[in-house]
Amino acid sequence: MIEAFYDISPAWPVILGGLLAAAIPNHHVRKGLALLAPILAGFLWFNVPAGVHTGGLIELGGFVLETFRYDGLSRIWGLIFIIAAFINALYGLHEKDRVADAAGLIYAGAGLGAVFSGDLLSLFFFWELTAISSVFLIWGSRTRAAYKAGLRYLAIHVLSGVMLLAGAVVHAADTGSWAFDDSLSTETLGGMLIFLAFGIKCAFPFLHNWLQDAYPKATVTGAVVLSAFTTKLAVYALARGYAGTEILIWIGAIMTAFPVFFAVVENDLRKVLSYSLNNQLGFMVVGVGVGTELAINGAAAHAFVHIIYKALLFMSMGAVLYRVGTVKASELGGLFKTMPATAIFCIIGAASISAFPLFSGFVAKAMTLAAVAHEHHYVVWFILLFASAGVLEHSGIKIPYFAFFAHDKGHRVREAPVNMLMAMGIAALMCIYLGWPDMFGIPGGYRALYNLTPFPEVANEYPMWTFDHVVGQMQLLLAALFAFAFLVRMKWYPDEKRSVNIDFDWIYRRAADGVARWGHAMFGRLWASIGNVLGATRGRMGGRLFEAFSPMGALSRDIPSGLLAIWTSALLAIVLLIAYMAP
Amino acid sequence: MDMLASLLPAGAAVHAPALIVVVPLIAAAIAALMPRGPWAWGVTLVTAIVVAVLSLVLLGQVSTGGVISYAMGGWPPPWGIELRVDMLNVPLLLLVGIVGLLCVIYALPSVADEIGPRKEALFYSAFLVCFAGLLGVTITGDAFNVFVFLEISSISTYTIIAMGAAKDRRALTASYNYLVLGTIGATFFVIGVGFLYMATGTLNMADMAVILEANGHNRVTQAAFAFIVVGLGLKAAMFPLHVWLPNAYAFAPNFVTAFLASTATKVAFYALIRFVFSVFHPDVSFVSMSFTWLFAVVGVVAMMVASVQAVFQTDARRLLAYSSVAQVGYMMLGLGMGTAAGLSAGLLHLMNHALMKGALFMALGAFALNFGVRRVKDLAGLGQTMPASAMAFTVAGLSLVGVPLTVGFTSKWYLVTAALDRGWWWAVAALMISSLLALAYVARLLAAIWMETPPSHHGEIAKRRLAPWMVLAPMGILAVANVYFFFHADPLVGLARAAADAVMGGQ
Known part of the structure; x- marks a missing residue:
């Protein structure tokens, strides 16, 4: 272990790499930087001694900024951000866009910086940096819609940053401390402001629209990069400051449930993934809200595996978008014939997000559910169960089914570029490895995940592979699969069964669809009008x-x-x- | 600091306080005699270098040896005119001296473009008079002398603003308006000084302070206070007496705008502090009441209203001029807190604002020099056609918003801390809102510069055209200073603290 590097947060090589990339015209050099920077960051991460470590103190006008706090909680988030930065760099290897390269790196570095921040001021600095750098990934699409969505995205995130700063100032005036730790609470004004700032970034219900608005409009790589950092950073911030806050359990429960309806009726598959991202965040927020050691472990482990499989899904849809030029469910189908590898990777990602046993989602989600049940929140437990079925419906089946199977629309495109396949392959391998059970006396891959969690001793005591866990999950999944098959059949052969199923059909196709669409349109309008008030002088x-x-x-x-x-x-x-x- | 104090030979160093005013005055006469513009510029440049060196020497002397009192013509104060340098006015001397030098370097190409060749020498002469006037206001210890130098600088300012008429005739009305209002301000000020003379029988400011403290205050001194505050407030563009400023800045020659924006209102603000804190005392009940009910209120209103006005301007320089009014509001708010922390935050913002606005107006001048653009929408695509100037503009613009890593953040930070110490939540809220408004108007400029495509002529996009190095160098120095002094905040923060302590006595 090299002591000289103990004070350097892993954020710096990545941010520095981004700044250099902004200045370098040669894209080969830039790509080298993009791959090298996460490796350097990973080295710094491994270099730090185990246990709690505080370093990187910067004195500024009488304040001490703490830029490198390394402990159980920031450790796991730091590592997954570094891994995500590397996979993203690999995935975007074929793109020749200087702005996107630089923005992606700075954004990842800012995310890392925020995770390792020990005080509210450094947190604020990196918080704003993530907002400002990431907006270029949305603008990277260079369409009018993306530009406007980016502006709205920027407005709401800068607002979040301003609220964070205001809250921090109030909090510091009350308590005299700038520390970013569990001294925050929603009872005080400052704490409430900071809570809302985190809530915006975490896409709480009614604060969530920026996500579905902006992510689907980002570039192919942009969406993958965006899906990894912003919201998970917010979950980290909540876990750090507000673990055990009762209200989070209900907020999280609502977050898991409501996107299901929107995701089921949505046609744009990247938008479906954005809704399902919201649903997944709900699980983590519930975990943070429960706040026991098991629940925090669940949230952290979930964030870890979620970043990987969500990136995998976005990458597979990105590959489809790259080759076909659209990700509209109605225009896709039959792609497995020419993109078999992408299809398999997508299915692995889908199986993980649906928490099939043997895949990574299973080991993380079960922990959160167990923690909820253990604290006797049964209503929430049922909501989460329903949401799990919903996840399978829209992410587990809908995405691979409509993109790669369903009706063959005759697209005969080439397989995704080799760098994309490599990135997807790494992510897919991790999805399987992290869900692998103990077999023949050999500890499974999930032990590695459990050892990374903030409270490894609690995690390792938790019995994962019990009969009822596996069977219960399989029952849920099979029931949901059956329901999907049933509905698809109704849709495909309406003439045969119309008389029997007209009510259900109507509910599914009309009422639910209509309500969801109406709600969606209303949200959309509200959102757009906020944008107008902020942006235009003609209002x-x-x-x-x-x-x-x-x-x-x-x-x-x-x-x-x-x-x-x-x-x-x-x-x-x-x-x-x-x-x-x-x- | 010792090194600075011994820059000049001892014989000259003793007379530094007098030389710093006398040299530009004499040089003004020499410049007027020069047959060609560039020669006059040479005289001006040499003068500015001398003044900058003298201001550094004075800084060295004051920080090692304490307050300097220089008896003009050997007449000892309080009978003769006293030049007095302490920690409060030495930062202003430095500011005027060094920013003045940078502006003078910048002047040659800009003035050659905007002023008729036969008037250039006279222009430089008038500028030097103005320069001397500003330095005189800053350095003198005599209340009536302040009025004299204020008028010297003002009258020459009217002239050089009016010389913008070569490009835009509206400069004439702008200058005329300023003349009328400036004269009203000066009259109010001299009436106030007259009242004080009646009440104390002396014109020396230090002497006045002693007598006022011994005799106590009465209606006459209260009236004096009101006249002086309004008179100097007008010169410092205190809201709502700022109306002369937007047009004056918008239509003056670019060099003049850059120079005035970073020095003239600052010097008037200094004079206001000098009177309010040194001559009157902040503990006197009507003075302390005016902090809360006058300075803080007009400061906050200026921060809001002038910022909104800036958002909707179409002329880029007018936009920044309104922003200057808002920034004066920040300083007034700092002054209005009535604490050492607040005053030092206001003074820090004063210095930082000079760095930002100097760079911003220089960049606008560079744009005008190369492409003749003045309106916001004409800035389109300058990021591609003039990348270096656009970069400097961007850095200073972000500093104006108060983005971290720039000095704008530092001074807003100190203002917020000072407001919190005082328990003024509303002031913190006002600072936040005003910063968001600043973001809005700066974003308009930056969006035009970076996001839009350069204009094309017959399908051919305008070519890249770099500004002359004499424009780029001073502009670049100021832009870099905006970032440098964030990381090395100690020199400026130290100066501002020392200045506040000098008048507040460490309260």
């Missing part, structure tokens, strides 16, 4: 302001000097009045 409010303050307006017009002389006298009168009134 009504803006227009009034414009009329008043523009060069022609009453308040900015050139004023005759005589009038100003009167004002001067008026001000003199005011000052005299103040002087006379003084005691």
Whole structure:
């Protein structure tokens, strides 16, 4: 272990790499940097001694910024961010876009920096840096829609940062401490502001629209990169500051349940993945809300495996988008014939997210569910169960089914580029490895995951591979599979069974669809109008302001000097009045 | 600091306080006699270098040997005119001296472009008079002398603003408006000084302070206070007396705008501090009441209203001029807190604002020099056609917003801390909102510069055209300073602290 590097947060090589990449015109060098920077960061991560370590102190105008706090919680998040940065770099190897390369690296580095921040000021700095750097990944698509979505994304994330700073200032004034730890609470004003700031980034219900708005409009690689960092950083921040906050359990439960409806009716498969991202975050938020050691372990382990399989799914859809040019469910189908490897990787990702036994999602999700049951939150437990079935419905089956099977639409495209396949392959291997059980006396891969969690001793005591766990999960999955097969059949052969199933069909196709669409449209409009108020001067409010303050307006017009002389006298009168009134 | 103090031979160093005013005054006469513009510029440059060196020497002397009192013509104060240098005005001398030098380097190409060749020498002469006036206001210890130097600088300022008429005739009305209002301000100020003279029988400011403290205050001194605050407030562009400023900055020659924006209002603000804190005392009840009910209030209102006005401007320089009014609001708020922390935060923002606005106006001047653009929408694509100037503009613009890694963040940070110490939550909220508004107007400029495509002529996109190095160098130095002093905040923060302590006595 090299002591000289103990003070260097793994964030710095990645951010530095990003800054260099911004300046280097040769894309080979840039790609080298993008691969090398996460490796250097990984080296710094491994280099730190086990246990709790605080380093990277920077003194600034009387403040001590703590840029490298390495403990049980930041350890696992740091590692997965580094892995994600590497896989993303590999996946994007074929792209020749200087802005995207630099933004992706800086964004990943900022995420790492935020995870290792020990005080609220450094957290704020990296928090804003993630927002500002990531928006370029959305703008990278270079379409009008992406530009506007990016602006909305930026507005809401800068707002989150401002709320974080305001909350931090209030909190520090109350307690005299800038530390970023569990001293935060939702009872105080400062704590509440910070909580909301985290909530925006974490896509709490009603604060979530930026996610489904922006991610599907990002570039092929951009969406993969975006899916890894922002929201998981927010989960980390919640776990750090608000573990055990009761309200989070309910927020998380709602987050798991409501995206299911939207995801089922959505046609754009990357948008489906965005909704399912929201649903997955719900599980982690519930874990944080329960706050026991087992639950925190569950949230951390879930975040770890989730980043990998969600990236895998986004990567497979990215590959489809790259080759076919669309990810609309209605225009895809039959791609397994020419993209078999991508199809297999997608299925592995889908199996993981649906928590099939032997895949990584299973070992993480079970822990959260057990923690919820252990604390007797049975209603929440049932919501989570329902949501698990929903995940299978929209992510586990819908994505691979519509993209690679379903009706053959006659696309005969080539297999994804080799670097994409390599990135997907690594992610798929990890999905399987991390879900592998103990066999023949050899400890399984999931032990590695459990040893990484914040409380490894608790995790290792937890009996994972019991009969009822596996059977219970399989029952749930099979029931959901059956339901899907049933519905697909209804849709495909309406003439035969219409009389029997018209009610259900109508509910499924019309009412649920209509309600979901209406809700979606309303959210969309609300969202767009927020964007308009923020962005345009032509809105009504803006227009009034414009009329008043523009060069022609009453308040900015050139004023005759005589009038100003009167004002001067008026001000003199005011000052005299103040002087006379003084005691 | 010892090294700075011994830059000049002892014989000259003793007379540094007088030389710093006298040299530019004499040079003004020499410049007026020069037959060609560039020669006059040479005279100006030499003068500016001398002044910058003298200001460094004075900094060295004050920080090693304490307050300097220089009796003009050998007449000892309080009868003669006293030049007085302490920790409060030495930062201002440095600011005027060094930013003035950078502006003068920048002047040659810019002035040659904007002023008719036959008027250049006279222009430089008027500028030097203004320069001397500003230095005089800063250094003198005599209340009436402040008025004299204020008028010297103002009258020459009216002239050099009006010389923008070669490019835009509206400079004439802008200058005329400023003349009328500036004269009102100066009149108010001199009335106030007259009242003080009636009440104390002396014109020396240190002497006045002693007598006022011994005799106590009455209606006459209260009236004096009101007249002086309004008079100097007008010169410092205190809201709502700022109306002269947007047009003056928008239509003056670019060099003049860059120089005035980073020095002139700052010097008036200094004079205000000098009177409010040194001559009157912050513990006097009507003074402390005016902090909360006048300075803090107009400061906050300026931060809001002027920022909104800036958001909707179409002319880039007018936009930044309104932003300057808002920034004066920040300084007024710092002053209005009435604490040493607040005053030092205000002074820090004063210095940082000079760095930002100097660079911003220089960059706008560079744009105008190369492409003749003035309106916000004409800035389109300058990121591609003038990358270096656009970079400097961007750095200074971000600093204006208060983005971390720039000095704008440092001074806003100190303002927020000072407001929290005072328990003024509303002031913190106002700072936040005003920063968001600043983000809005700076984003408009930056979006035009970086996001839009350069204009094309017959399908051919405008070519890249770098500004002359004499423009780039001072602009670059100021832009780099915006970042440098974030990482090495101690020199400026130390100066601001020492200045506040000098007048507040460490309260």
